[in-house]
Amino acid sequence: MNTAVLRTEFRLFCREPGAVFWVFLFPTLLLVILGSIPSFREADTSLGGLRPVDAYVPVAVLIALIMAGVQTLPQALTGHRERGVLRRMRLTPVRPSALLSAQMVVQGTVALGSALLALLVGRLAFGVPLPRQPGGYLLALLLAAAAALALGSVVSALSRTTKIAGAIGSAVFFPMMFCAGVWIPVREMPHAMARVVQSTPFGAAARALDQAAAGHWPGWEQLGVLAAWTILLTAGAARWFRWE
Amino acid sequence: MPTVIEVTDLRKSYGGRAVVDGVSLAVEEGEIFGILGPNGAGKTTTVECVEGLRAPDGGRVRVTGLDPVADHEKVSRVLGAQLQQSELPPKLTVREALELYASFYPDPLDRAPLAERLGLAGKLATRFGKLSGGQRQRLFIALALIGNPRVVVLDELTTGLDPRARRDTWELIEDVRDRGVTVLLVTHFMEEAQRLCDRIAVIDKGRVAALDTPAGLIRRSAGATVISFTPSAPVADHDLTALPDLASVERKDGRITLSGTDETVNAVITLLARHRITAHQLRVVDATLDDAFLDLTKEEAA
Numbered sequence: 053m054n055t056a057v058l059r060t061e062f063r064l065f066c067r068e069p070g071a072v073f074w075v076f077l078f079p080t081l082l083l084v085i086l087g088s089i090p091s092f093r094e095a096d097t098s099l100g101g102l103r104p105v106d107a108y109v110p111v112a113v114l115i116a117l118i119m120a121g122v123q124t125l126p127q128a129l130t131g132h133r134e135r136g137v138l139r140r141m142r143l144t145p146v147r148p149s150a151l152l153s154a155q156m157v158v159q160g161t162v163a164l165g166s167a168l169l170a171l172l173v174g175r176l177a178f179g180v181p182l183p184r185q186p187g188g189y190l191l192a193l194l195l196a197a198a199a200a201l202a203l204g205s206v207v208s209a210l211s212r213t214t215k216i217a218g219a220i221g222s223a224v225f226f227p228m229m230f231c232a233g234v235w236i237p238v239r240e241m242p243h244a245m246a247r248v249v250q251s252t253p254f255g256a257a258a259r260a261l262d263q264a265a266a267g268h269w270p271g272w273e274q275l276g277v278l279a280a281w282t283i284l285l286t287a288g289a290a291r292w293f294r295w296e
Numbered sequence: 297m298p299t300v301i302e303v304t305d306l307r308k309s310y311g312g313r314a315v316v317d318g319v320s321l322a323v324e325e326g327e328i329f330g331i332l333g334p335n336g337a338g339k340t341t342t343v344e345c346v347e348g349l350r351a352p353d354g355g356r357v358r359v360t361g362l363d364p365v366a367d368h369e370k371v372s373r374v375l376g377a378q379l380q381q382s383e384l385p386p387k388l389t390v391r392e393a394l395e396l397y398a399s400f401y402p403d404p405l406d407r408a409p410l411a412e413r414l415g416l417a418g419k420l421a422t423r424f425g426k427l428s429g430g431q432r433q434r435l436f437i438a439l440a441l442i443g444n445p446r447v448v449v450l451d452e453l454t455t456g457l458d459p460r461a462r463r464d465t466w467e468l469i470e471d472v473r474d475r476g477v478t479v480l481l482v483t484h485f486m487e488e489a490q491r492l493c494d495r496i497a498v499i500d501k502g503r504v505a506a507l508d509t510p511a512g513l514i515r516r517s518a519g520a521t522v523i524s525f526t527p528s529a530p531v532a533d534h535d536l537t538a539l540p541d542l543a544s545v546e547r548k549d550g551r552i553t554l555s556g557t558d559e560t561v562n563a564v565i566t567l568l569a570r571h572r573i574t575a576h577q578l579r580v581v582d583a584t585l586d587d588a589f590l591d592l593t594k595e596e597a598a
């Protein structure tokens with residue numbers, strides 16, 4: 053890891069107001085808007101006694117990861133490649149892979165920061181309890197972040213231009229949001245649908261975060277699904293990614 | 297003088313078409329070596345093989361004895377380069393770009409004097425996306441030099457620079473050479489090649505058409521001397537075509553322009569004297585590198 057490259061990539065990220073908004077602010081903003089609706093603050097029997105706002109904290113956390121993974125990461129990487137920044141970097145003693153890993157760290161850190169913000173605002177503004185199994189929560193969160201970043205690298209590997217990356221990113225974005233439970237919480241989905249959704253990275257992550265929030269260690273099945281996706285996507289990215 | 301860049305029988309094809317077809321050249325330490333050639337001749341392809349950005353299909357490339365592809369990391373520490381086409385992130389400022397690239401090298405140059413000499417001192421806080429084309433070019437020249445390299449490869453050094461910036465850049469490159477740095481320079485500007493280069497390779501259709509000093513190239517090309525005059529009486533065509541070493545004849549508005557060698561000049565003078573013709577506005581000039589270049593790369597009549 054090259055710290056000068058990391059610092060530069062972080063600066064550049066902060067200069068993109070769109071990226072900062074969608075990754076860092078939007079998930080919490082959504083939580084605040086939904087939490088301001090009175091009915092979202094009343095216990096719901098179909099959610100096992102949880103309030104909808106409780107169920108939406110893990111969703112907000114996952115939105116941050118999805119935004120960073122399939123929207124801002126591929127845009128940044130593909131942009132660097134399209135402009136020949138990666139190629140120019142090949143002329144220096146620092147490898148262009150330093151740029152790739154710096155991007156991952158920046159996007160991952162901002163997304164995790166955004167997750168933390170959502171947890172804190174949920175706790176302070178709406179009294180959503182912090183995860184009762186913090187270790188399990190953190191593990192699930194880190195695995196989900198790894199899967200999101202790996203997915204983003206695959207999107208970037210398959211996109212020759214930032215336009216294509218934007219199009220693929222959007223096409224992947226909505227199914228991922230669905231799997232994360234933005235429209236129907238994963239636990240409320242009909243059985244067959246839940247099975248399919250939980251075999252996707254964000255469906256598995258949603259379930260794992262739910263479990264850890266409720267005080268249980270996340271199921272090995274969910275963690276296994278996340279790990280498998282991360283490995284598979286990383287291998288795909290490594291195979292298909294081009295520096296120019 | 298040790299050889300710093302060695303290219304032997306370099307070959308590179310794209311889609312079955314040989315773009316570089318057996319180029320050989322050797323650049324010695326501390327010289328400025330120029331590459332001239334028409335668009336699409338294979339110049340960029342050749343120098344990018346030297347930089348290790350492209351892998352040759354055949355032949356051998358060595359930079360300070362190292363293979364630029366296999367020993368890419370070692371080569372990148374001694375070689376600085378400016379690409380014909382490149383960009384930086386639009387929101388990165390000039391200062392940040394210089395700092396970032398300086399941090400990549402163990403013993404970088406001082407940024408302030410370099411920025412000063414390239415006329416970037418007042419632009420340090422400007423973002424790359426807001427620079428003019430010439431300012432971007434200057435920044436890329438700075439980035440090529442910032443690592444204090446032993447070898448610099450410059451692909452179209454002064455394209456897009458205004459005349460003053462161009463002269464300033466030439467002085468900078470001469471200073472760099474005077475420190476013992478070896479320079480490989482691709483250019484379309486004959487004036488630049490004539491002023492800077494110790495030797496020049498003319499590349500045409502992927503091959504080296506000629507390799508010599510600028511003066512040598514001019515001397516070697518047909519029509520190294522150009523004679524023009526307005527005769528006081530008509531001169532017969534057969535008298536002109538019989539001149540020794542004649543490369544070309546041109547008549548325009550009563551004026552005759554001949555190119556050839558010193559031999560041709562002598563014979564013209566004798567011819568005119570014999571016919572008692574006065575040559576008005578007689579001019580005898582040495583051909584320029586431009587003429588030599590056009591002569592060396594002219595399309596063969598099919």
Ligand SMILES: Nc1ncnc2c1ncn2[C@@H]1O[C@H](COP(=O)(O)OP(=O)(O)OP(=O)(O)O)[C@@H](O)[C@H]1O
Nearest residue numbers: 310311315333334335336337338339340341342380
């Ligand atoms: N990556 C590539 N893929 C396919 N063809 C290429 C590639 N790079 C170069 N070529 C072809 O190789 C030929 C030589 O290109 P090159 O860029 O080396 O020319 P050049 O001498 O630098 O020309 P110019 O003066 O216009 O810069 C061109 O016909 C070009 O179309």
Ligand SMILES: [Mg+2]
Nearest residue numbers: 339340341380
């Ligand atoms: Mg070129």
